[in-house]
Structure formats: C-alpha cells, structure tokens
Amino acid sequence: MANQNAKGLKRILNACVFSYYGYKATWEHEEAFRQEVLLFIVTTPLALWLGQTVIEKLLLVGSIVLVLLVELLNSAVEAVVDRVGLEHHELSGRAKDIGSAAVNLSLIWAAITWISILFLRGM
Numbered sequence: 001m002a003n004q005n006a007k008g009l010k011r012i013l014n015a016c017v018f019s020y021y022g023y024k025a026t027w028e029h030e031e032a033f034r035q036e037v038l039l040f041i042v043t044t045p046l047a048l049w050l051g052q053t054v055i056e057k058l059l060l061v062g063s064i065v066l067v068l069l070v071e072l073l074n075s076a077v078e079a080v081v082d083r084v085g086l087e088h089h090e091l092s093g094r095a096k097d098i099g100s101a102a103v104n105l106s107l108i109w110a111a112i113t114w115i116s117i118l119f120l121r122g123m
Contacts, residue, residue: 022072030075032103033068040064043114056117063110070106074099 006014026033047060077099081092 022076026072026075029079030071033071033075036064036067036071040068050118052121059113060117063113067103067106067110070102074103 027037043064044061047057047064051057051060078096081095084092
C-alpha cells in the first residue's frame, strides 16, 4: 500500500516501484498484454525504419504505446471487478465489455495510423 506521507523523491521512487509491480502483474496474468508487448517489440524498429519524419515515427510507435496503455487500464478494471466478486453480474460484465471495447478501439486506431502513414502516403 502506498505511503500517503511520502514526499518529493521518496514519493517518486515509490511510484516507480508500484509501477514495476503493475507491469509485472499484468505480464504474469494477462496473455493479451504479452501479445501486445510482442507487437510493440516488432513494430517499434519497423516504425523507426519506415517512418519518414519524426512525427510519423512518433505516431507509429505512439499508436502501439496507446494499445499497451489501454490494455493496462482494462486489466486494472478486470482485476477490480474480479476482486469484488466472481459471480455473474450484469454491471461486472458490462465493465469488462467496455474495457475490451476500449482495447479494440485502440487496436483499430493503431491499424488506421499504420495504414494511413505507410500505405496511403503516396495518394
């Protein structure tokens, strides 16, 4: 649990440690996150090679970072819902479905970004 009294550098260091635990837990428990990290590892060098400008490179890499970010938030929502109870509840299912939709939208946006920059560049 976070030390609410931590200030300055100690608070920043605590935040880094808690973030590490978050990445670790997501990596261990979420197959989708591991797949999206693999996607990031494959696409980042491609983005740096294929992007013609700094902005294109940032958009290509950033679109995949957005997918990772949304997946982290979705995983957090799912963990909280599962913590509250494993029995089927309409609102629990809705929360998970909405989180899944957010991940799906981020993947669609990444695809649109890549297609727009790489394939429609010459049009």
